[in-house]
Amino acid sequence: MSDNGTLLAVEDIDAYYGESHILRGLSLEVQPGEICALLGRNGAGKTTTVRSIAGASPPDVRSGTIRFRGRDVTDVPVDDRSIGGIGLVPEERRVFSNLTVAENLRMAEVSRNRSNLIGRNIGEPAETVDVDVIYEAFPRLDERRDQLAGTLSGGEQQMLAIARALRQGPDLLMLDEPYEGLAPQIVNDVEDAIGRINDEGTTILLIEQNAIAAMAISDRCYVIDQGEVVFEGPSEELEADEEIRQRYLGV
Numbered sequence: 001m002s003d004n005g006t007l008l009a010v011e012d013i014d015a016y017y018g019e020s021h022i023l024r025g026l027s028l029e030v031q032p033g034e035i036c037a038l039l040g041r042n043g044a045g046k047t048t049t050v051r052s053i054a055g056a057s058p059p060d061v062r063s064g065t066i067r068f069r070g071r072d073v074t075d076v077p078v079d080d081r082s083i084g085g086i087g088l089v090p091e092e093r094r095v096f097s098n099l100t101v102a103e104n105l106r107m108a109e110v111s112r113n114r115s116n117l118i119g120r121n122i123g124e125p126a127e128t129v130d131v132d133v134i135y136e137a138f139p140r141l142d143e144r145r146d147q148l149a150g151t152l153s154g155g156e157q158q159m160l161a162i163a164r165a166l167r168q169g170p171d172l173l174m175l176d177e178p179y180e181g182l183a184p185q186i187v188n189d190v191e192d193a194i195g196r197i198n199d200e201g202t203t204i205l206l207i208e209q210n211a212i213a214a215m216a217i218s219d220r221c222y223v224i225d226q227g228e229v230v231f232e233g234p235s236e237e238l239e240a241d242e243e244i245r246q247r248y249l250g251v
């Protein structure tokens with residue numbers, strides 16, 4: 001950890017797709033234990049931000065620094081960031097449709113072991129979370145261990161995608177629009193799961209277009225627009241700031 005204990009510090013990054021300049025001097029911090037929300041309209045740069053943090057390519061981060069647990073990880077490869085404790089559940093929930101729930105969770109372990117061969121540059125690897133702990137947090141998956149992932153509902157697939165990421169024991173779990181396309185009742189289930197994961201000690205960076213739901217569950221929010229931070233503060237402050245909400249979130 002850095003001196004002030006910040007888990008993740010993104011400092012003044014500029015990110016590009018080819019020559020398109022998307023993130024413009026973007027800075028944000030995530031503190032250990034919190035649920036931090038990253039909000040903004042479609043195309044604001046949310047996915048680009050979390051891909052930059054995870055070390056995915058594209059985008060291409062051309063300037064600025066990303067620190068995790070006090071270490072500069074800006075040039076650390078994506079797999080090593082994952083092993084080092086940075087987890088990302090991408091927008092498109094990647095589960096193996098023709099494998100069962102149990103097999104999907106086992107695959108998460110395999111990919112971790114493979115990644116271990118590459119070596120790592122940041123910190124000690126987090127402990128792999130025991131599969132029984134995962135099933136306890138996700139009773140719906142427990143009941144469906146032998147069901148093919150492709151036959152799960154959208155919400156159950158989202159839970160499986162989150163569970164797979166959790167198997168890697170991330171210190172920071174970034175969720176890119178986990179509620180997208182889910183029925184309201186299922187959104188509640190996924191919210192409950194996120195709350196439980198956070199209670200167990202995993203820090204969350206939650207990307208959402210559904211700002212109302214995200215403000216309700218988070219401690220702090222960032223709002224970005226055209227690749228720049230336009231608001232940061234406690235979620236209650238954003239809930240009370242009608243101008244910012246109207247202007248940048250349309251709610």
Ligand SMILES: Nc1ncnc2c1ncn2[C@@H]1O[C@H](COP(=O)(O)OP(=O)(O)O)[C@@H](O)[C@H]1O
Pocket residue numbers: 017020022040041042043044045046047048049058
């Ligand atoms: N792979 C890509 N190549 C080129 N431009 C992209 C790519 N992905 C996203 N963009 C552009 O970057 C901007 C930010 O996109 P994104 O980060 O996906 O926004 P959000 O997740 O907030 O909806 C948009 O203008 C989008 O069109």
Ligand SMILES: [Mg+2]
Pocket residue numbers: 046047048091
């Ligand atoms: Mg996105």
